[in-house]
Amino acid sequence: MLRRIAGALLLLWLVLTITFALIRLAPGDPATFLVPPSATPADAARIRAELGLDQSIWVQYARWAAGVLHGDLGESFSLQQPVTRVLADALPVSIGLGAASLALTFIIGVPIGMLQAARRGRPLDRALTILTTFVYAAPSFWLALALIAVFTYGAAAWGLPAAVRLPAFGLHAPGVQLQGRAAFVDLLRHAVLPVSILAAVGAAGIARYARSSVADVLSHEFVRTARAKGASAARVYFRHVLATVLPALVVLFALSLPGLVAGSIFVEAVFAWPGMGRLMVNAIIARDYPLVMGAAAVYAAVVVFANLAGDAALPLVDPRRRA
Amino acid sequence: MKHAFAWRLENVATGMLVVLATAAVLVPMLSRQDPLGIGDVLALRLVPPLSRDAHGVFHLLGTDRFGRDLFVRMMLAGRISLAVGVVGSVFASAAGTTIGAIAAWTGGIVDRVLMALADALLALPRLVLLLVCTTLWRPGLATVVVVLVFTGWMGVARLVRAELLGTRSQPYVDAARALGASPMRLLWRHALPNSLGPAIVATTLGVGNAILLESGLSFLGMGIQPPRPSWGNMIAGGRDLIVVAPWVAIAPGLALIVTVLACTLLGDSLRDRLAGEAGATLRDRA
Numbered sequence: 001m002l003r004r005i006a007g008a009l010l011l012l013w014l015v016l017t018i019t020f021a022l023i024r025l026a027p028g029d030p031a032t033f034l035v036p037p038s039a040t041p042a043d044a045a046r047i048r049a050e051l052g053l054d055q056s057i058w059v060q061y062a063r064w065a066a067g068v069l070h071g072d073l074g075e076s077f078s079l080q081q082p083v084t085r086v087l088a089d090a091l092p093v094s095i096g097l098g099a100a101s102l103a104l105t106f107i108i109g110v111p112i113g114m115l116q117a118a119r120r121g122r123p124l125d126r127a128l129t130i131l132t133t134f135v136y137a138a139p140s141f142w143l144a145l146a147l148i149a150v151f152t153y154g155a156a157a158w159g160l161p162a163a164v165r166l167p168a169f170g171l172h173a174p175g176v177q178l179q180g181r182a183a184f185v186d187l188l189r190h191a192v193l194p195v196s197i198l199a200a201v202g203a204a205g206i207a208r209y210a211r212s213s214v215a216d217v218l219s220h221e222f223v224r225t226a227r228a229k230g231a232s233a234a235r236v237y238f239r240h241v242l243a244t245v246l247p248a249l250v251v252l253f254a255l256s257l258p259g260l261v262a263g264s265i266f267v268e269a270v271f272a273w274p275g276m277g278r279l280m281v282n283a284i285i286a287r288d289y290p291l292v293m294g295a296a297a298v299y300a301a302v303v304v305f306a307n308l309a310g311d312a313a314l315p316l317v318d319p320r321r322r323a
Numbered sequence: 324m325k326h327a328f329a330w331r332l333e334n335v336a337t338g339m340l341v342v343l344a345t346a347a348v349l350v351p352m353l354s355r356q357d358p359l360g361i362g363d364v365l366a367l368r369l370v371p372p373l374s375r376d377a378h379g380v381f382h383l384l385g386t387d388r389f390g391r392d393l394f395v396r397m398m399l400a401g402r403i404s405l406a407v408g409v410v411g412s413v414f415a416s417a418a419g420t421t422i423g424a425i426a427a428w429t430g431g432i433v434d435r436v437l438m439a440l441a442d443a444l445l446a447l448p449r450l451v452l453l454l455v456c457t458t459l460w461r462p463g464l465a466t467v468v469v470v471l472v473f474t475g476w477m478g479v480a481r482l483v484r485a486e487l488l489g490t491r492s493q494p495y496v497d498a499a500r501a502l503g504a505s506p507m508r509l510l511w512r513h514a515l516p517n518s519l520g521p522a523i524v525a526t527t528l529g530v531g532n533a534i535l536l537e538s539g540l541s542f543l544g545m546g547i548q549p550p551r552p553s554w555g556n557m558i559a560g561g562r563d564l565i566v567v568a569p570w571v572a573i574a575p576g577l578a579l580i581v582t583v584l585a586c587t588l589l590g591d592s593l594r595d596r597l598a599g600e601a602g603a604t605l606r607d608r609a
Contacts, residue, residue, distance in 0.1 A: 011439075
């Protein structure tokens with residue numbers, strides 16, 4: 001396990017170095033974005049010196065690396081705040097969005113896949129196959145626009161009850177200070193559309209995967225044995241089949257994170273959620289190198305450690321992997 | 324029964340792609356509409372689908388905010404999206420196959436460095452990597468393709484390497500080696516052709532994925548730049564019109580879904596067939 005953790009940290013370092021190299025090799029000069037057009041060349045040179053952009057790339061790398069080891073990701077060019085503070089503000093939003101969606105993804109996706117496998121080849125299976133492939137193929141930003149059209153504008157125009165008129169932008173209702181329960185309900189209402197989109201797209205992928213792996217398990221002889229000895233359908237599916245596919249699902253849990261990250265970038269962009277995705281997009285547009293690096297570091301860390309956690313969790317669900 | 328179903332879906336998917344590609348080539352060529360130019364905006368803008376504009380011209384899918392025919396624009400965008408998807412995915416796979424083959428066949432430090440690089444790039448979600456790359460260079464068609472290749476080779480490289488390591492110990496490779504074939508010939512004539520199955524499946528599935536990524540980048544304004552249409556930037560253009568003129572965003576979205584759906588179905592059935600063949604060989608051997 002220690003070896004694995006060391007390997008993960010090394011990988012993370014490699015990712016950051018590659019990102020650093022990529023960003024510094026690009027032709028664009030961030031100073032041109034930061035220096036006002038009226039500034040004299042001397043002013044421009046001073047700004048570049050302040051940001052350390054006049055140093056050689058090796059000096060910049062060494063400085064950046066030393067900073068990272070001290071937990072200092074530098075200062076955002078565009079927001080003039082420490083990157084760690086900016087990230088700390090944005091991260092909880094994305095973690096909340098991601099965690100809720102990921103949980104729903106599995107709660108919805110796995111049963112659908114099992115149902116399909118149990119009814120393989122029948123009309124229900126085909127209908128669900130078409131549905132899941134459709135949702136899987138649909139871009140999340142388009143689904144987001146479609147849901148906003150229906151539940152935000154449509155629901156208001158058609159006079160639907162307030163419960164299904166959902167807000168589409170931001171985290172809170174603007175202009176009102178809500179307290180306690182009301183504030184929580186308001187947050188939940190704002191979360192319904194973004195979370196459903198991410199969960200739907202994720203669940204479609206998981207269902208597609210669960211269908212084939214459950215169908216695979218169903219053809220094994222131990223399932224026939226279980227049925228022959230009179231186990232109920234529920235017991236066959238939950239005790240025998242689910243236990244067999246669980247390790248694969250744990251691995252999938254870790255593997256589905258990058259997709260979730262990608263989805264959340266679009267969803268945050270459309271719904272104007274102040275999370276990591278929007279931060280990253282804005283930082284890239286502003287050529288805010290330290291912030292882009294910081295955001296990339298967070299994403300890489302999430303993926304690397306999710307894989308590590310998946311590896312660590314495998315023996316818990318798969319007795320064959322216990323040493 | 325199950326086989327017949329898969330078989331039919333596969334034909335439907337191929338058919339959809341052929342129709343779409345043909346329409347994408349022919350429609351902008353045969354149409355008298357100008358998909359890029361902006362004319363009499365006030366008279367022509369936001370004409371609903373299946374109706375005639377103030378000049379009496381029929382618009383199958385209506386017009387956008389600048390009065391341009393949506394159907395023609397959508398088909399022109401289809402050319403770009405399909406080309407970007409196919410080229411991006413095929414070149415990424417070619418790069419991946421080359422790198423995977425080099426890693427498997429040289430082994431040692433080269434193998435370890437290449438695989439560490441692949442792992443490192445895989446550790447960043449592809450969209451994040453794409454976003455970082457696209458904005459480093461001037462956004463546009465060429466950048467999107469280059470970046471898709473740069474961020475898409477790792478999976479195939481791992482697949483090809485793993486397959487090659489398996490194939491390397493097959494009796495027929497040993498036989499060829501015993502007959503004095505050079506390592507290059509072993510790789511090119513014997514091992515590689517028998518190791519490409521999973522890579523081909525990954526490429527097919529990759530086309531849909533590449534189209535989705537391109538449209539996503541274009542939606543965020545970092546991919547194909549207007550006035551050149553792409554399904555992604557067309558959806559972005561319809562974003563604030565979803566109440567007044569929902570068709571502007573709906574039409575390109577449906578085109579996108581149908582295309583990606585077809586690529587996914589095609590890739591799935593290819594994979595099932597490949598798995599079936601592998602299963603059959605295993606059973607024969609047993």
